[in-house]
Amino acid sequence: MTKSILTLILFISSLHINAQIQSVKIVAAGLTCSMCSKAIYKSLTNISNVKNVESDIENSAYIVTFKDTTMVNPDALKSAVTDAGFSVASMKINAIFHNKKISNDSHLLYEGLNLHFINVKEQILNGNIAITITDKDFIDKKSYKKNAAFTKSKCYKTGEKADCCKIENGISNRVYHITLD
Amino acid sequence: MKSKLFCLLFIIGMNGFITESKAQELFVFSEPASNMPAKSIGLRMSHWENYDSNMRQTLPEFMISFSKNLMLHVEGNFGNRFGTYQLNGGLLYAKYKFLNNDQVKSHFRMATFLKVSQNRGDINQEELSITNRNSGVEIGIIATKLLHKTALSGSVSISQLFHNQVYFDRPIGYTSKALNYSLSYGRLILPKKYKNYKQINMNLMFEMMGQQTLNGKSYLDIGPSVQFIFNSQTRVDIGYKKQIQNNMTRYAPNALMIRIEHLLFNVL
Numbered sequence: 019m020t021k022s023i024l025t026l027i028l029f030i031s032s033l034h035i036n037a038q039i040q041s042v043k044i045v046a047a048g049l050t051c052s053m054c055s056k057a058i059y060k061s062l063t064n065i066s067n068v069k070n071v072e073s074d075i076e077n078s079a080y081i082v083t084f085k086d087t088t089m090v091n092p093d094a095l096k097s098a099v100t101d102a103g104f105s106v107a108s109m110k111i112n113a114i115f116h117n118k119k120i121s122n123d124s125h126l127l128y129e130g131l132n133l134h135f136i137n138v139k140e141q142i143l144n145g146n147i148a149i150t151i152t153d154k155d156f157i158d159k160k161s162y163k164k165n166a167a168f169t170k171s172k173c174y175k176t177g178e179k180a181d182c183c184k185i186e187n188g189i190s191n192r193v194y195h196i197t198l199d
Numbered sequence: 200m201k202s203k204l205f206c207l208l209f210i211i212g213m214n215g216f217i218t219e220s221k222a223q224e225l226f227v228f229s230e231p232a233s234n235m236p237a238k239s240i241g242l243r244m245s246h247w248e249n250y251d252s253n254m255r256q257t258l259p260e261f262m263i264s265f266s267k268n269l270m271l272h273v274e275g276n277f278g279n280r281f282g283t284y285q286l287n288g289g290l291l292y293a294k295y296k297f298l299n300n301d302q303v304k305s306h307f308r309m310a311t312f313l314k315v316s317q318n319r320g321d322i323n324q325e326e327l328s329i330t331n332r333n334s335g336v337e338i339g340i341i342a343t344k345l346l347h348k349t350a351l352s353g354s355v356s357i358s359q360l361f362h363n364q365v366y367f368d369r370p371i372g373y374t375s376k377a378l379n380y381s382l383s384y385g386r387l388i389l390p391k392k393y394k395n396y397k398q399i400n401m402n403l404m405f406e407m408m409g410q411q412t413l414n415g416k417s418y419l420d421i422g423p424s425v426q427f428i429f430n431s432q433t434r435v436d437i438g439y440k441k442q443i444q445n446n447m448t449r450y451a452p453n454a455l456m457i458r459i460e461h462l463l464f465n466v467l
Contacts, residue, residue: 048301050348051223051387053462056396056431057236060464075393078303101237101267105301158302 038129039087040112040146046078046099047107047158054104061098067091078107088129092151092194100155107158109151110199115143123169125183125193132179132193137168152197153177165197223402224343224350227424227438227458229381231352232308232343234296235264238467243460249451255279256287256331263467268296276331280320288318290330294341306345312356313338325416325447327358327377332450335360339379348387355380358410377412400428404438416447424456433461 046058055075062071062082067089072081084090092109099106118126121140126133136152151157152165154177166174171182179191224231235241241262248255256278264270272292277284291314298309314337316329329337339356360375389401406422424438435458442452 045303047303048299048306048345050304050345051225051428052393052396052398052400052431053225053428053434055393057239057462057464059396061236064465073396075396103234103236103267105299107301107303 038114039084039090040114042082042084042090042092042095043108043110043112043148044080044082044095044099045107045109046080046104048104049078054102057102058099058104061102062095065091065094065098067094090129090131092131092156093192096156106156109156110148111151112146112148114146118143123171123182132183132191134169134171134173134183134193134195135197136174136195137165137197148199149196150199152195165195169195223348223385223387223400223426224345224352224383225402225426225428225434226350226352226383226385226406227404227426227436227456228406228408228422228440229352229354229383230292230294230312230341231350231383232296232298232310232341233306234268234270234294234310235262235462236464237264237267238465239264240463240466241460242463243458245456245458247451247454247456249454251453252451254451254454255284257284265467270294274330276318287320287332288316288334290314290316304347306343308343310341310343311339312341322373323448324450325373325412326418326449326452327360327375327379327410327412329358329360333360334362335375337379350383350385352383353381374412374414374416377410379408379410381406381408383407396431400426400431402426402428408440412447418445418447418449418452419443420452432464433459435459 049055052075055073055078059071059073062068062080067084067086069083069085082095096106119142120126120135120138122135122138124135152162154162173180173183173193174195177193179193183193224233243260243262245258256276258274258276260272260274262270262272274290275286276288278287280287292312294310294312296308296310300307314329316334318332318334320332327333329335335358337356337358339354341352341354343352356379358377358379383406385402385404387402390398404424404426407419408422409419411417420440420442422438422440424436426434426436428434438456440454
């Protein structure tokens with residue numbers, strides 16, 4: 019009986035560890051008031067896959083968790099912010115990695131998302147790491163231009179899979195460009 | 200001359216304030232360049248009490264936001280100008296935001312707007328009032344700057360009046376074209392620090408609204424106001440509009456205004 023309970027606890031724990039995308043942290047731009055902040059909060063909670071939104075009104079920040087971590091859609095999160103009338107200043111995906119080797123211009127299929135790493139050193143990702151989406155409208159214009167210098171890939175401008183992308187399709191042809199802070 | 204001097208002092212004063220104070224842009228007597236959240240509906244009721252002419256007006260307003268850039272207001276105008284309280288006219292207001300430059304805790308936005316009104320009242324003033332007393336159109340542009348918690352907004356528009364409904368023609372000598380302008384400043388007073396959406400917000404606003412007609416007539420009003428926001432969703436405005444310069448006939452230049460507005464998010 020005790021063995022069965024232990025096995026069950028270990029099974030539940032392993033499920034938690036394998037839940038790779040833990041949360042997404044969004045910082046919004048263009049607002050200071052709580053009415054504006056609530057507009058974004060309501061817009062984010064309206065996304066069907068969103069489980070919970072924790073808001074920090076003072077810093078215009080939102081931590082979003084998901085019902086299904088394999089169906090996280092950063093574009094939908096961005097649209098929720100822009101539909102509320104504001105912009106995304108930064109979007110960080112807080113995720114668990116297991117020995118994933120990356121380098122500048124390397125690709126990774128991760129939880130259904132096509133990731134293309136930009137402006138990163140060759141390294142192995144292990145553990146809980148916050149990765150930053152550096153696509154247009156996910157980051158300020160200055161940082162977007164700065165990161166553009168690290169790739170010649172066409173997909174950086176379009177966000178769509180192109181000849182430069184040697185990865186399997188994720189949920190769609192959408193390619194998210196990622197950097198590490 | 201007096202009005203120009205006042206404008207200059209106002210701008211200088213605002214430049215001083217903007218670096219150190221906190222505010223909002225949900226102005227009471229004018230609209231900012233920002234829109235409501237997309238797919239939302241706003242319900243607004245404004246009541247005006249004029250003490251010069253014992254006039255009262257109540258304006259129910261339905262606001263709908265089709266997208267992040269385009270919104271529409273439909274407004275009814277009820278008042279006691281014919282003795283009993285009745286519908287005097289209506290207004291359509293459309294606003295399109297065409298410039299959006301957001302940064303953390305600041306933005307600069309620009310929008311264009313169009314007002315179309317129909318009014319069935321008699322014409323007994325030279326003032327051109329698309330919102331309250333005349334049939335006509337008004338087209339304009341708004342620019343709004345939010346810097347931390349301070350907001351400053353300006354608008355310029357042109358009005359073209361038509362004859363009011365049925366038998367009230369615009370009298371000879373009353374021009375039907377005018378340039379309108381506004382300058383608005385807002386400052387957040389409370390809360391000092393945001394903790395949750397249930398905190399009551401208090402904003403102080405100061406606005407200037409002016410008109411210049413083609414035949415040299417003009418007026419300038421000031422509008423101080425206080426605004427409370429409850430549950431980050433319902434706002435109550437109390438403002439007083441006071442004429443400070445004028446050389447045209449105006450029926451109700453000074454008035455107290457009370458407004459309640461509620462926003463319904465993501466209902467479309």
